[in-house]
Every structure is written in structure tokens, then in C-alpha cells.
Amino acid sequence: MSQSGRVRPARRRAATAAVLLLGTLIVLAGCSAQQRDDWSRLALPEPATEETPLIGNLWVGAWVAAFAVGVLVWGLIIWAVIAYRRRDDELPKQTRFNIPIEFLYTVAPLFVIVPLFWFTADHQEKITELSDDPDVTIGVIGQQWSWTFNYMDEEAHDIGTINDRPTLYLPVGQTVRFDLMSPDVIHSFWIPAFYMKMDVIPGHPNAFQVTPDREGSYVGRCAELCGAYHQSMLFNVEVVSEQEYQDHIDALREAGQDTIIEPPIRGAYDDEVLDDENTGGDHE
Known part of the structure; x- marks a missing residue:
């Protein structure tokens, strides 16, 4: 093959690469x-x-x-x-x-x-660094198959069930510490918008802290396969103002949820799970 014949394929390859690069830049610009x-x-x-x-x-x-x-x-x-x-x-x-x-x-x-x-x-x-004096401390209990949230500083709690996902309220701009514990199997506490998750291990309490800086509604879930109804371990997160946070705490107290729940609490869910199994309930 002549020298010119070898050059042409190289030029065609360079032209193709240039066209692809230009197309990528146009797509990004749009x-x-x-x-x-x-x-x-x-x-x-x-x-x-x-x-x-x-x-x-x-x-x-x-x-x-x-x-x-x-x-x-x-x-x-x-x-x-x-x-x-x-x-x-x-x-x-x-x-x-x-x-x-x-x-x-x-x-x-x-x-x-x-x-x-x-x-x-x-x-x-x-x-994973923890401060000695966080603004808010949330006791998180992951149990088959839902979550319990203890507002430790406020002496209030919110319990989720397999068919009724709980909502966790957090004040914006304040450092929140999560104390994680489980009475049964390993779970994983995960709020995707916080970019953070941590295992909830029986007999081995874990903890981490974050400072929410944007009000809004977020989702949380268990990121560890923890049994038959793992897909039901969902919860909502509301990052709100200090006043809205206090209003929620007051609502929990008025509803009689003015104590701290200690694990184990599995018995509260066993009957419901059995009823759902017998009646073919929807666990999504």
C-alpha cells in the first residue's frame, strides 16, 4: 500500500473522532x-x-x-x-x-x-465524627418490618407499622444525631438525599449525625435485606422549620405518644403480620 493510502484511514479516524466530540459538546450545550x-x-x-x-x-x-x-x-x-x-x-x-x-x-x-x-x-x-452536644437526638429502632423514632430530647415517639410508614421530622439547620439499634436482625438506615446510610445491628448500637440544610420532603428506607417484608421498611422524612418541628412534637404528645419506646417491641407487629398473611394483605 502506498504512503498516501495509509494516511487516508488515519485522517478518516481523526475526522470521525472530531465529529463525535463535536456532537457530544452540542448535546451538553443543549x-x-x-x-x-x-x-x-x-x-x-x-x-x-x-x-x-x-x-x-x-x-x-x-x-x-x-x-x-x-x-x-x-x-x-x-x-x-x-x-x-x-x-x-x-x-x-x-x-x-x-x-x-x-x-x-x-x-x-x-x-x-x-x-x-x-x-x-x-x-x-x-x-462518622460525632459531637458531644448535638441539637437533636433521634433514637432509631429498626424492627421487622418498620421503624420507630424516639425524639429523645422531647420525650416523644412515633411508631410505624408494616402497612403504615412513619414520618420522621427534623429541624432545618440543626445538628441531628441518630442512635441506631435493632431488636431482631440487621437493618440499614438510609436516607438517599443525606448521602449516608449505616447498619442497624442487634446488640451493637451505631450512631452518626448530619445537619439538614434544605427544607423538603424526602424518603428513607432499609438498605439491608432483612426478611420477608423488607420492601415495607419505608419511611418519610420532613425537614421543616423549628416551629413546625415543635408543632409536630406537640401533636405527638397530644396523641399520647409522650414516652420513649425501648426495644424489643416485636410483639406489637407479629399479630398484624399474621393477619396480613392470612388475609392476603398488600405489603407494598
Whole structure:
């Protein structure tokens, strides 16, 4: 093949790459600011606490590192396919050992693993740090198959059932500590908009804290397969003003829910579960 014949495919490949890049830029330019913001979070929901940047940055950084490694590997594969493609029947030189290359692919992963490990450990320490005097303390009991929320500072509680999901009220702008406990199996307390979840383990209380900084309605769920009706372990979260929070506490007290519930409390749900099993109740 002539020199000009070899140049044309290279030019066509470059033109194709340029067209793809231009098309990508046009698509991105046509997106709204909100869509670009959603893409920048790489599938994470809109953040709702002061602590979310720690987790969000770690998530995005991990994806950036993964893409960088992927592009490098794909580039090397494509380069090897093109540069060492078969041209004739002569076999290429066979090399049994190549110490520099073996050293490279042994050491190179450390440049990826070490930064990821360091940032993960550093962020984890900050995320799980607890203050000695939080503004609000919520005792969370995860039981098969719902949640109980104790407002420890207010001496009030809210109990959910398998067919009646509870609603957790939190005051905006105040540090909230969650004390997690379970009387039966392992659950996982998860509010996606808070970017945080933690296991609820029998006999091993866990705790974490967040500071909600945006009023709104959110969803929470159990993120650990915990039995037959795991899908029923849903709850609502309302981040409200201080006045609305106090109004809710007053409503709980007026309804007679002016005590702190201590686990175990499984007996309160067994009869309902049996009734639903016998009548074919809907547990969604």
C-alpha cells in the first residue's frame, strides 16, 4: 500500500473522532443547568445536608479515577491492536520476561489504590465524627418490618407499622444525631438525599449525625435485606422549620405518644403480620 493510502484511514479516524466530540459538546450545550448539575453528581440525588459534599466529592472522585484508568487501558489496547496488527505470516519476536514492564504493572496500581484509600479513610473519619452536644437526638429502632423514632430530647415517639410508614421530622439547620439499634436482625438506615446510610445491628448500637440544610420532603428506607417484608421498611422524612418541628412534637404528645419506646417491641407487629398473611394483605 502506498504512503498516501495509509494516511487516508488515519485522517478518516481523526475526522470521525472530531465529529463525535463535536456532537457530544452540542448535546451538553443543549442541556439545562439543572440537567448539567444532575450529571455532575453522577446519579446522586440533590444534597440535603451540610455533610453531603464530603461523600459527593468522594463518589465523583472515584468515578473520575475509574474513567481515567479505563481510558488509559482502552488506549493501550487500541494502540496495541493497531501497532501490532498482523501484516504478514512472520511471527513477532517472542519475549518471555520483561522486568521493566512487570515492575510497571505491579507498581502502577498503587498510584490508584493509595490515593483512593487515603481519601476514603480521611472522609470516613470526618463523616462518622460525632459531637458531644448535638441539637437533636433521634433514637432509631429498626424492627421487622418498620421503624420507630424516639425524639429523645422531647420525650416523644412515633411508631410505624408494616402497612403504615412513619414520618420522621427534623429541624432545618440543626445538628441531628441518630442512635441506631435493632431488636431482631440487621437493618440499614438510609436516607438517599443525606448521602449516608449505616447498619442497624442487634446488640451493637451505631450512631452518626448530619445537619439538614434544605427544607423538603424526602424518603428513607432499609438498605439491608432483612426478611420477608423488607420492601415495607419505608419511611418519610420532613425537614421543616423549628416551629413546625415543635408543632409536630406537640401533636405527638397530644396523641399520647409522650414516652420513649425501648426495644424489643416485636410483639406489637407479629399479630398484624399474621393477619396480613392470612388475609392476603398488600405489603407494598
